[in-house]
Amino acid sequence: MNLSVLLIFLGLLFTSSVTQLSAKDYAELIPSRYRYYFVLSVYSLSSQNLSKEQIKSRLAHAQSKFDDCGIYLGLDRIEYMNHPQWIEEWETFAFNNGEISEWETWFFSQIFPRQNGIIYVDSLNWTMEGQGTWATGYGSFIHKHYQLDTASKVFYDDYMVGHVVMGLYRASWTLAHELGHAILNLEHVDNPKDLMFNGAQAGTPQFDSSGLLISDNNPRFTPKQCAKGILDNPRLLPNPNFVE
Numbered sequence: 435m436n437l438s439v440l441l442i443f444l445g446l447l448f449t450s451s452v453t454q455l456s457a458k459d460y461a462e463l464i465p466s467r468y469r470y471y472f473v474l475s476v477y478s479l480s481s482q483n484l485s486k487e488q489i490k491s492r493l494a495h496a497q498s499k500f501d502d503c504g505i506y507l508g509l510d511r512i513e514y515m516n517h518p519q520w521i522e523e524w525e526t527f528a529f530n531n532g533e534i535s536e537w538e539t540w541f542f543s544q545i546f547p548r549q550n551g552i553i554y555v556d557s558l559n560w561t562m563e564g565q566g567t568w569a570t571g572y573g574s575f576i577h578k579h580y581q582l583d584t585a586s587k588v589f590y591d592d593y594m595v596g597h598v599v600m601g602l603y604r605a606s607w608t609l610a611h612e613l614g615h616a617i618l619n620l621e622h623v624d625n626p627k628d629l630m631f632n633g634a635q636a637g638t639p640q641f642d643s644s645g646l647l648i649s650d651n652n653p654r655f656t657p658k659q660c661a662k663g664i665l666d667n668p669r670l671l672p673n674p675n676f677v678e
């Protein structure tokens with residue numbers, strides 16, 4: 435699908451969208467140093483909505499990590515979604531006996547297939563007083579770890595892959611980690627200094643009680659991770675402005 439078709443498609447989907455860019459405007463936004471880009475939608479399903487400025491600041495932080503891979507994060511839209519209150523505390527299939535949860539079914543039935551996005555919620559179901567995991571990224575590698583039935587597998591691949599869910603109590607670098615799962619299809623590694631280290635373990639960045647980052651080992655994607663993530667990746671689009 436080329437860019438103009440994609441943007442017309444997105445435009446038809448999101449007639450209530452906050453900001454719509456024409457294909458020409460959009461292409462002009464992508465700096466020439468990036469070889470690839472992908473387009474994200476941001477959905478707020480939280481009781482404490484982040485402002486557009488806060489969302490853009492978190493995206494900019496994630497962008498600094500994706501810079502190393504030559505990948506630009508395109509923002510299509512920010513939507514403050516009408517939603518049932520229970521979805522603000524998100525439950526994933528990983529904590530639902532490996533079955534796609536009501537939360538996932540509700541949200542992903544609202545959107546069109548083969549999109550990429552960030553879903554902000556208050557918390558995830560295994561968040562425990564600042565301990566544990568606060569975010570998730572839906573990568574297609576998940577099929578190695580869970581036996582989904584055929585219908586669930588199709589739903590997962592068509593609607594869920596490419597999305598991350600972020601609880602509010604989480605530092606912004608985690609967004610890059612989760613997008614590493616969802617967009618680059620990267621799995622966890624054992625090195626605590628690696629961006630794809632499992633953040634639930636020791637040696638990870640420290641936060642204060644308000645969720646502010648106190649210390650950060652500033653993990654980045656490695657050249658090997660970039661190369662793996664870019665290889666045969668249908669979510670990445672070539673930047674028409676790219677100059678070697």
Ligand SMILES: [Zn+2]
Pocket residue numbers: 611612615622631632633
């Ligand atoms: Zn992870």
